[in-house]
Amino acid sequence: MPVRDRPDVIVIGAGIIGCAVACELGRRGAAVRVLESRDVGGGATQASAGILAPFIESDRSRSLRTLGAESLELWDDFVARAVVDSGRDVLYERTGTLEVATDEPSMRRLEQTRSALLAAGVECRLLRAEEARAAEPSLGRTVGGALLIPSHGFAGVAALTAALRQAGAARHGVSFQTGVPARRIRARPRGGMAVETAAGTLDGDAVVLAAGSWSGGVAVEGGAPLPVRPVRGQLLHLAWIGEPLARVVWCPGCYVVPWPDGSMLVGATVEDVGFDERATVAGMAALMEAVGAVLPEARNAGFEAVRVGLRPGTPDDLPLVGPSASAPRLVYATGHYRSGVLLAPLTARLVAALMLDGREDPLLAAVAPGRFDAA
Ligand code: GLY
Numbered sequence: 001m002p003v004r005d006r007p008d009v010i011v012i013g014a015g016i017i018g019c020a021v022a023c024e025l026g027r028r029g030a031a032v033r034v035l036e037s038r039d040v041g042g043g044a045t046q047a048s049a050g051i052l053a054p055f056i057e058s059d060r061s062r063s064l065r066t067l068g069a070e071s072l073e074l075w076d077d078f079v080a081r082a083v084v085d086s087g088r089d090v091l092y093e094r095t096g097t098l099e100v101a102t103d104e105p106s107m108r109r110l111e112q113t114r115s116a117l118l119a120a121g122v123e124c125r126l127l128r129a130e131e132a133r134a135a136e137p138s139l140g141r142t143v144g145g146a147l148l149i150p151s152h153g154f155a156g157v158a159a160l161t162a163a164l165r166q167a168g169a170a171r172h173g174v175s176f177q178t179g180v181p182a183r184r185i186r187a188r189p190r191g192g193m194a195v196e197t198a199a200g201t202l203d204g205d206a207v208v209l210a211a212g213s214w215s216g217g218v219a220v221e222g223g224a225p226l227p228v229r230p231v232r233g234q235l236l237h238l239a240w241i242g243e244p245l246a247r248v249v250w251c252p253g254c255y256v257v258p259w260p261d262g263s264m265l266v267g268a269t270v271e272d273v274g275f276d277e278r279a280t281v282a283g284m285a286a287l288m289e290a291v292g293a294v295l296p297e298a299r300n301a302g303f304e305a306v307r308v309g310l311r312p313g314t315p316d317d318l319p320l321v322g323p324s325a326s327a328p329r330l331v332y333a334t335g336h337y338r339s340g341v342l343l344a345p346l347t348a349r350l351v352a353a354l355m356l357d358g359r360e361d362p363l364l365a366a367v368a369p370g371r372f373d374a375a
Helices: 016-027 063-088 102-121 129-135 158-173 214-216 282-296 296-300 340-357 362-367
Strands: 006-011 031-036 099-102 125-128 146-147 151-156 175-178 182-187 194-198 200-204 206-209 229-241 248-251 254-258 264-266 304-313 320-323 330-334
Touching: 006 016, 006 194, 016 063, 016 158, 016 296, 016 330, 016 340, 031 200, 063 151, 063 264, 063 340, 063 362, 099 102, 102 125, 102 146, 102 158, 125 129, 125 282, 129 146, 146 151, 146 182, 158 175, 182 264, 194 206, 194 340, 206 340, 214 229, 214 304, 229 282, 248 296, 282 296, 320 340, 320 362, 330 340, 340 362
Parallel strands: 006 031, 006 206, 031 175, 099 248, 206 330
Antiparallel strands: 099 146, 125 146, 182 194, 194 200, 229 264, 229 304, 248 254, 254 264, 320 330
């Protein structure tokens, strides 16, 4: 994959993934141009709660847990570098998560998760109802127990994305062009790649497609549309007036992220409604019901805002990261579904190693785009 000493790479998409990849490629010496159809971070990224929790619901996919755990290890450096290189502040807390159970079956599931995590060397602790309420006094009487995982955390995603953009532009020579949709990617007959946009054609040595839910809308010469579909998530921003929560609380039907300024993010719906980015009464009501059942004080919170994002889902809920089978110097970094923020530093590292060192990390096997014919 490495094409020359200072390859000219076009990154399509400036969400958290595109910005992290662009920054890493630029830091490692590539000349990077980023194309974005909206504003930087204006897609799913702006609606993300920023939870970093690879060990919650990790029984659903062993591969995702492995990738998430690897990426979590990179977060301290990832944020520190973005802060230093941009000169901006980024909210980043590793205060843990408390996953609560409200009935016997979910308590049994937490017990199984605890055993599996301890066997894998992940620190965690099962709390009885009264211990859980001692840890988080705002929990209601419906809570029968909880699993505490101290290594988890959360980040302020909008500030982090802005910091990556600033770091990329100011320190690593990355240029950003917003409001320009990419239409088609093709190989040039004499080498190099071309990206056709609404504002003309760009030439480069290589292309990274990181357009999230919109990746399938960028045609790739010789390839079928990517199997990436939008999955709507609605997220409430509330002004919390109860006892401050000490950590992320994961409940049946929702999660809660407590910001130090007293506000609280409550997410998120999971809706298969195509490219519909509206907030709905039903979505907000479902979130309010779920959060109120576990944190009764949430019913008295102030309403600040609702955000809506379209997560890029794939048929097996795993991302698409790696070289395209149909275009020689096209690399995919998309389809991260519910884990885009968590997996951003790992994706950036894997893509840069592939493109600049020609090194195909074994971790790429589970997310190889070639597992789907179209890619
Ligand atoms: N990453 C959490 C969500 O997708 O709702």
